[in-house]
Amino acid sequence: MKKVYLALLFTFFLLFTASAQQKQTFAIKDGNFLLDGKPFQIHSGEMHYSRIPQPYWRHRLQMMKAMGLNAVATYVFWNYHEVSPGVWDFKTGNKNLAEYIKIAQEEGLFVILRPGPYVCAEWEFGGYPWFLQNVPNMVIRGNNAAYLAATKAYFSELYNQVKDLQITKGGPIIMVQGENEFGSYVAQRKDIALADHKKYSAAVFQQLKDIGFEVPFFTSDGSWLFEGGALPGALPTANGESDIKKLKEVVNKFNNGEGPYMVAEFYPGWLDHWAEPFPTQTPEETVRQTQKYLDNQVSFNYYMVHGGTNFGFTSGANYDKEHDIQPDMTSYDYDAPISEAGWATPKYNALREILKTDKTPNVPARTPVITIPNITLTTAVDLADLKSKITPVIEDNPLTFEQLNQGDGYVWYSKKFTQPISGKLELKGLRDYAIVYVNGKKVAELNRYYKKYDCEIEVPFNATLDIVVENMGRINYGSQINDNNKGIVSPVIINGETITGDWKMYQLPMAVAPDLMSYKNTAKPNRPTLYQGSFNLTKTGDTFLDMRDWGKGIVFINGINIGRYWSVGPQQTLYLPGCWLKKGKNTIVIFEQKNETIQKVIKTILTPILEDLKPEKGQ
Structure with a gap:
């Protein structure tokens, strides 16, 4: 009995000691970040849980730790968790945010939480749920009751997931961001008074405080945008600021004349758009700037240290006057130190050399990479066959995705003509990409990126006009964020005449992989087509699907949408x-929108191709 008592006492002592060792404090005081009362320099990297398969979270966090970092920053994506109005998912697969934070702590990393509600991040709608646009009187990112009620509900759900993971509770969360890059939005929306902007940002910030967050807060803006973005009670940090003197001057101006000083987004690479060159930055440039921060006691967060992938329909789009929309690619590699597939790059190795200490762990091994023998596609089905089993919505005028209560994917718009008509077809409100057919024959591709909104058309007697429209991602940055409906958002005009009456709309959200088992092979060139095949594996590993022979579409592997492809590259x-592969039988489903030739196989390769730009013909 005495031995049992001593064993229990010893166990209690170990648990008490471990608890005491884990309990830490973090504060912003006297111009410093203070960890357990001592000055602390944050060496952080941005990495988003939603862009990495959950089974790889630990490996990627270990990669960060082995690079010499002490913290990970992540946005929280509101629309990733509120899957439909009032329905929340913080537990399934990649959505398990709390688990991600716990693994970070287990790997010796602190966590910087960036909850938005707006996140930008080249993410669909900047993180907002698409259905907010259907709420009466809702103004996104504005000081109005409907919007603030929605943000409060979101913050409350989020807080319930992470409240016990703050450093004050023994967790790894050391800071929380108030709003995100709001100074940029203020500069873009000069039609709104600065005082009204400030009322909004103050209200959202107050919500974060009221629900219970008790760790220090910060804001994140370009150094020239603090006037619009800084918040009283939050440390201002400067995105992308390389000039140490300027950084300190602007922080001092908005933070009572003192630091600490931090660049919350230090860019070692840059974001990528379809149909545009892949931007890169040399390891030497990134190392040189990192050394400046180290030498001047400036904390920093690499955005991104590891970008990952915009799986499914999660990629967003930028807006500019030249293109109207700049859709973001599926790959979010970002030319980051850790590649999309989790590999150490030359940039990673160079940064590790100046960041590592004698306690920095070794770099973990790569996930195995394999090639798969050519996958035979045994089924090829015209999309019209699936459409024929869908009950259409019929209205006098085309409806938007939002009016159809659909967020992502495709809508097939169809109109039967009893009289012939010819001339210019105008789709000024196309959002975002469409292929036009008359009696099943392809007539044109229309494309918001290339500002191609019209084409010549001839519709004979008793013919059908079909317009298959794709949502390529809602705008995530800029003043156009409040103009984010998808589909056909304006009248359809032919030869100056508005076409009304009995528009049929077939919804194709592609939320799950279509089951083609009961369909016959009906595919024809230049018709939207679904392909299906299977392949067997004796071992699994990462690989890269080679899409160079394909046009435009999406791919499902074992029911998982791994993202969009488009021949324009890069x-x-x-x-x-x-x-996401398994030993034994695996399935692949491809939706190919253009289908210029019938495909028989799909290939894999060992390394990605991210810099091969091939503009559309005629553009």
Whole structure:
């Protein structure tokens, strides 16, 4: 009995000691970040849980730790968790935010939480749920009751997931961001008074405080945008600021004349759009700037240290006057130190050399990479066959995705003509990409990126006009964020005449992989087509689907949408994580929108192709 008592006492002592060792404090005081009362320099990297398969979270966090970092920053994506109005998911697969934070702590990393509600991040709608646009009187990112009620509900759900993971409760969360890059929005929306902007940002910030967050807060803006973005009670940090003197001057101006000083977004690479060159930055440039921060006691967060992938329909789009929309690629590689597939790059190795200490762990091994023998596609089905089993919505005028209560994917608009008509077809409100057919024959491709909104058309007697429209991602940055409906959002005009009456709309959200088992092979060139095949594996590993022979579409592997492809590049491969493959039988489904030739196989390769730009013909 005495031995049992002593064993229990010893166990209690170990648990008490471990608890005491884990309990830490973090504060912003006297111009410093203070960890357990001592000055602390944050060496952080941005990495988003939603862009990495859950089974790979630990490996990627270990990669960060081995690079010499002490913290990970992540946005929280509101629309990733509120899957439909009032329905929340913080537990399934990649959505398990709390688990991600716990793994970070287990790997010795602090966590910087960036909850938005707006996140930008080249993410669909900047993180907002698409259905907010259907709420009466809702003004996104504005000081109005409907919007603030929605943000409060979101913050409350989020807080319930992470409240016990703050450093004050023994967790790894050391800071929380108030709003995000709001100074940029203020500069873009000069039609709104600064005082009204400030009322909004103050209200959202107050919500974060009221629900219970008790760790220090910060804001994140370009150094010239603090006037619009800084918040009283939050440390201002400067995105992308390389000039140490300027950084300190602007922080001092908005933070009572003192630091600490931090660049919350230090860019070692840059974001990527379809149909545009892949931007890169040399390791030497990134190392040189990092050393400046180290030498001047400036904390920093690499955005991104590891970008990952915009799986499914999660990629957003930028807006500019030249293109109207700049859709973001599936790959979010970002030319980051850790590649899309989790590999150490030359940039990673160079940064590790100046960041590591004698306690920095070794770099973990790569996930195995495999090639798969050519996958035979045994089924090829015209999309019209699936459409024929869908009950259409019929209205006098085309409806938007939002009016159809659909967020992502495609809508097939169809109109039967009893009289012939010819002339210019105008779709000024196309959002975002369409292929036009008359009596089943392809007539034109219309494309918001290239500002191609019209074409010549001839519709004979008793003919059908079909317009298959794709949502390529809602705008995530800029003043156009409040103009984010998808589909056909304006009248359809032919030869100056508005076409009304009995428009049929077939919804194709592609939320799950279509089951083609009961369909016959009906595919024809220049018709939207669904392909299906299967392949067997004796071992699994990461690989890259080679999409160079394909046009435009999406790919499902074992029911998982791994993202969009588009022949314009510069991305010509799709990253296929090995953790989503299995020994034995695997299935692949491809929706090919253009289908210029009938495809028989799909290939894989060992390395990604992210810099092969091939503009559309005629553009």
